[in-house]
Amino acid sequence: MRILFLDLDSVSPRHLGCYGYHRNTSPNIDKIAEKGVRFNNYYTSDAPCAPSRTALMSGQFGIRNGLVGHGGTAGDMKLEGVNRNLFGRLSVGGSLPSFLQLGAGLNTTLISPFPQRHATYNFYAGFNEIINTGEFGMESAEQVSPVVRDWLERNAEKDDWLLYVNYWDAHTPYRAPEIFGNPFADEPLPEWASEETLGKHKEAVGPHTVHELVIDHNGNTYTNVESEKFPRSPGEIKNMDDLRAMIDGYDCGIRYLDDHVGRLFALLEEKGILEDTIIIISADHGENMGQLGIYGEHGTADDGTCRIPMIISWPGMQQGIVDDGLHYHLDLPVTLAEMLELPASPDWDGRSYASVLKEGKECGRDYLVVSQCAHVAQRSVRFGDWLYMRTYHDGYHLFDKEMLFNLKEDLREEHNVAEQNKNICMEATYYLHEWHDEMMLKSGDDVDPLWTVMKEGGPYHAKGFLKNYGERLVQTGREHQFNELKQKHPSEFPEENVEARAAFTRAMMKNLF
Template sequence: MRVLLIDIDSLRPDHLGCYGYDRPTSPGIDTLAAEGVRFTRAYASDTPCLPSRTALAAGRFGARTGVVTHFGDGQWYDYNASGHDAAPNAPLAFRHLSRHGVRTATVSSFGSHHSAYHFSGSFTDAIQPTTRKDDETAVDVTREATAWLNRHATDDDWLLHVQYWGVHHPYHDVADDVETLRDGDWTLDWPDGDALAAQRGMTGPRSADLWPTPDVVDDPDYEAQYGDWPILDRFETPTDVVHLVDGYDASIRRIDRHVKRLLAALDEAGVRDEVTIIVTADHGEALGEHGLYAEHGLAHPPTQRVPLIVAGPIVTDPDRTIDAQVYQFDLTATLCPLFDAPVPDGWDARPLTDALRDRSVDGRNALVCGHGIFTFSRAVYEDDWAYIRLLHPGVFSHPELFNAPDTEGPAAGLELLHDRQADPHMTENLVADRPEVADRLRGRLADWRDEMLATTDAGGTDPLARMAVESGPFYYVDPEELAAYYRRTDRSERQVRTVERARSFPTDR
């Protein structure tokens, strides 16, 4: 068995043609999807980058491993083993495969970039694409990945993980691809002028009112760091948002070309038809939802829903969509039977092998997904419902939350409930209107949390709540600097008060 796992940072599935997008962003990935299956409701259990890839490598929730954020104690993997032994019931996935005869390799700077040595160290080969950590390009990644394939493509039993940053902002070198995309007849359907008006007055960076963080907004070199496609300071009209989405979509198209180059390397080696190819992402990206732009700052579908495409000899009936609700880390358990390795008892991941072999897969009735930068929050996804609970809102005043009637009790002002079928952009908070649904999903979250606390490796505490108390979710944002910026620029007193209360916000533990 041979597996190529392509991991594209910040890629949301609804901007791929194979998921229904009507711009030609992904011709190579679309062709691959037609040869395989695509999961339409796959979610990262923990976001953003570090929690997500740790969950993938561990086959477990961040609440069990302790990795729930990018900083402080919440970034360190709690390794429940001793000495050189593997964790007895929950080994890291790629190390587990290595111990069952699989040559595993990663071409990625992720381990270095996020001090995630538990991730990179779990592979047989860990290849840093370049020493220019802050200036890495997709060209660097593809060069090293194709070199590895040139050496090993015809070997038996290997897995190659290839990770691209290129869809994450800033959007460099995309002007030519923007022009190509603009040749079509695509138009932005949302946010429109009314949606942008409703978001006016929201607090926090990465919002329509203020995209940069306050420490760089007055920097004369601010736009220069964003290359040929700078992100605007504010989004006042739909045209401003189109500029942003053009950069995002063009970045996808650029990475798509590199995906095609990896597939060409398999063709040149004569093994393309013998390789199982997977395309996924660590998380997605908000493009206006809950007032956030080009950022992953909340537990909600734009951040946590990811593409999951599997093609190759393991797929018996290609060009299918699978609507079962799954975690992205279920991929970890799916790889084991492909390599005749057992699925460890201590993993939360479940195999999706039956779905690849044209057999029914039930998926999960509900998913619970955590998030740990800008806000500390969790979401419950059940059918078309999305319930979001903020443990700490950071410096943000999401319009759907703070413009809605408060509920009663300890969750007042910290909950969102959306019917995604009726309201796909999640502009209406239904917590007060649908109390029976809110109660049910609130109960699901409480039951899940109780189960995690009973079995966690993190000392019997909720690491996400602990980090909200100990560090606060002020990732790249100093509340005092932001409040001072709002005063200096004559923003509303409400905005100033919202930011000032952030440090003393009562956190639900």
């Protein structure tokens, strides 16, 4: 058995041809979809990068494994505690790679810098061989592919391997080399990309909205200063030319990595094993391209960020079909266990969709709960035509506490209809509470890491930014938005809280004396 798992960071299904995108971004991926199964409603349980991959590899929701953020206590998995044995759960079949290593007898190889990028060293558990491409996720495909090709030249014809590969070209900053050109320069933009939409998005506020697309680590804020090193990534979207640059930069990143994975498929075909290799193509998260007014980021618990591609080409199984059921990415380990006729770990939270691969029989869930705690703190419920979003920390975007979108009518999340559909919101909160109760009972402790994030000052990518970002808002004529943000986040300005309390006390004492 051979398994090639391509983890394409930040690739949204909405920008792949096999998912209906009008641009030819993914001809090689599309060919694999034609002979496999394409999952249309496939979601990461926890976004973005580190929470997503930790949930996949551990088989557990972030609320259980503990890793839901990119820093602080919730940037690490929960300790196993007094029940931890000599090897630990992840080492002996509790992680996806260790399960395939010990249960299926595969030699498992990881080609990725991801564990070092996010210090998620638990991600290594179960890989026989680890090849760190060494640039913390800033690699381009021309740096990754030679490493993959070298490994395949040495190992492809063996029949007992899993090769897990990360490509990063669709992740900001968009970095397809200049020599690649722009194959989309003369192609129309998506229908939604209009002057009207851009005008609306100019009213939005917060990181990675049209006025501030770049993080300035030195100034501890978000800005519009572009990098000469990454000309495909604009710092600000002022007009339709800038909007085109943003969308073209992303699409070029996808097409560039697609060219490279196509060469890998050609190598497998040359060696006569392409038709005998299980190929899995997915991503850790998608990419917001205007949804909620956010561009070039994966920082919310919405459809743009959390819906991901999943394409599985399994020799001898269903070919050329589309599944519309609701699935989590952490359903994969349980599915592989059933496909391989092996017992699944009792610690996993997933539900098998092997019947889709074997028979084309739909077996989706009634609803999904997806979470984001690195840029904002949100939990959302995806059910029927609806996406219900509940915000605990808005990451300085002025999001409403409750948002509801009818994805059938409003796929791009432009119209919050929560106020007009309280009954739908109540149904969603019922699902959210049912899921939360189940997860907390299974966790074995009383710690919900979302609230750990909140108690430690908020999401990592928003922590401490408001004062400096507020100065930028004032300097650029948006003081009213800064004032709104201050009202929503008074704890960011303790000196003003002290003065407000003192003034209140003086007023009360005046009445007393």
